[in-house]
Amino acid sequence: MICILLVAGHGTFLETQIKNDETGLYNLLTGVPKALLPGIGGKKILDFWWETVNMRQLFTEVYLVTNADKYKHYERWATANDFPVENVINDGSTTIENRLGAVADLELVIRQSKLQDDIIVVRRICRLSNFDIAQVIRFFELIIYYELEESEKSCSRGIVEVCPETHKIRRFLEKPQEDVTVSRLASVVFYCIQRDTLSYLVDFLSLQPQASDRTFGQFWEWLINEKRLDVFGMKLPTGFQLIGQVGLSDYTKWLTHYSTKKQDSPAKAITCRSYARVGLMGNPSDGFNGKTIAMSISNFWAEVTLKESQTLVLVPHPLNDPTEFGSLQDLFCISRKEGYLGGLRLLQATCKKFYQFCSEKGIALTKQNFTLKYDTNIPRAIVSATLKCLMKFYNITDNDLPKPVRANFILNVETDELYITAGLQDRVVLSLHDFSKNLMEEQGYGTHWPSSFWLAYLSDPSDSGRIHSTLRQRWLNEESLVVEAMKTFAELTDQARTALENRDWDCLAQLMDKNFELRRSVYTDDCLGPGNLKMAQLARQFGSAVKLPGSGGAVVGLCQDQAKLVRCGCDHCHFRGSGFKLVKSERSPSSSLKG
Secondary structure (H helix, E strand, O other): OOEEEOOOOHHHHHHHHHOOOOOOOHHHHHHOOOHHEEEEOOOOOHHHHHHHHHHHOOOOOOEEEEEOOHHHHHHHHHHOHHHHHHHHEOOOOOOOOOOHHHHHHHHHHHHOOOOOOOOEEEEEEEEEHHHHHHHHHOOEEEEEEOOOOOOHHHOOOOOOOOOOOOOEEEEEEEOOOOOOOOOOEEEEEEEEHHHHHHHHHHHHHHHHOOHHHHHHHOOOHHHHHHHHOOOOEEEEOOOOOEEOOOOOOHHHHHHHHHHHHHHOOOOOOOOEEEEEEEEEEEEOOOOOOOOOEEEEEEEEEEEEEEEOOOOOOEEOOOOOOOOOOOHHHHHHHHHHHOOOOOOHHHHHHHHHHHHHHHHHOOEEEOOOEEEEEEOOHHHHHHHHHHHHHHHHHHHOOOOOOOOOHHHHHHHHHHHHOOOOOOOOOHHHEEEEEEEOHHHHHHHOOOOOEOOOEEEEEEEEOHHHHHOEEEEEHHHHOOOOHHHHHHHHHHHHHHHHHHHHHHHHHHHHHHHHHHHHHHHHHHHHHHHHHHHHHHHHHHHHHHOEEOOOOOOOOOEEEEOOOOOHHHHHHHHHHHHOOOOOOEEEEEOOOOOOOOO
């Protein structure tokens, strides 16, 4: 693959402003090419670009096309920066009136250097040190775009209309009037072009004798709108810096931004927390096209902290990811009780899936590294908290990754990457969840309807994956008992929704008990285990409705008799003696429904 940087513009706009600047601060910049203007740290703007390209060794060759007026400037820059001088191409133009045009400059270097490879074309230099080129160059044909800021007008840029599902560019509009399109997505003149497509350059140039019409905007407009070539788009993250058609004020703002950024203290850490969910109704972890109602509980959480760093580091948790032991016996006891799977695998799998998602959805990420560490008392929530941190760090918006899609994303991290048996309810809480087959097939995710209780849990709960392990296969085999049970779970959920809306707690309590008995009949007592059954038995002794809120290891109860609930709390020595604990349910900060 070959990279071609086009810097043959004559820079009349910026040069005029420099000459007319009354302060005299910029007199020394008169005649200096835009790409060779001073940057920060004693480097020129072009130095940052070349360092990034050269360091990563992504390209077999790199070419730079300039004009006769600025050729000597770039020749000297090439000599000083170990750039091959023979790859600095002079297009022969001396003024804006006799320029060749951007597309003609590209065709010139291809023809003159006899290039026969896929190419990357860059015309406006963005901060490539913060731009992951390796993520981008796997896609062809490709146009990089960004979302215009409120102050920018679409008539000043090449605008793309992109299919949100396929990321195929439907139309390219070169500097359209405001009423022509509602799209606010603008091309940044960073293109990936296959070798087979390069033949179109000659055809296009034969149709455009005027240099003013030989722009890339008009080339893509012709290629996409008329020739119907399949071209795809990838979105740049917010906050990138572009050096292209700029004036003196834009240049000074760029300098100020990066000078200030360099002097600033290290970036502030990002900390996100996700809470455990309590399944109130339905099948505990729905992967069976049913419905559930759930709420979150702030007693149990996972907290992830992300901070920018030179390399990407995943920090082991001192308890959950032990690497040192007191003795071989200590290792044996810890491993036998807690297994071998800590939280690091969840961090790593989430990062891997996040990168994959952004690549598949046409989102170009900045080139930044970070350190991730976590703390938790419910490990499975680590994925959700990690995703929140990554979205904030890379400026990924709700439009890029909508909340309903996030539930599927988190589930896929566990099921596809780590082969953990899990369901969609585990990923979205405080809501009614509808995972009916029609909805899942039509839109790819369920609906989540925004929706008080005690919780008891075992001090040494079982692995929830074990409880689910055979049920899904039974469901896939269309075992009638399981299929009918899932339908009944959904019906109970609809009834529970009505009870919640009407605040009919008697009805809700009855439905919770029905839910538990149905669950018991499908999973069997052997699967649920003596600990879960003992908790349910004791709860009912205190007159409380009870059910399993998840896949085992805890029960959630609804006790309307406050005196009995207080007695339950005072006498919970029964619970302690049975190896489990009773807590009052504390809703998470995002709770919306009061009981």
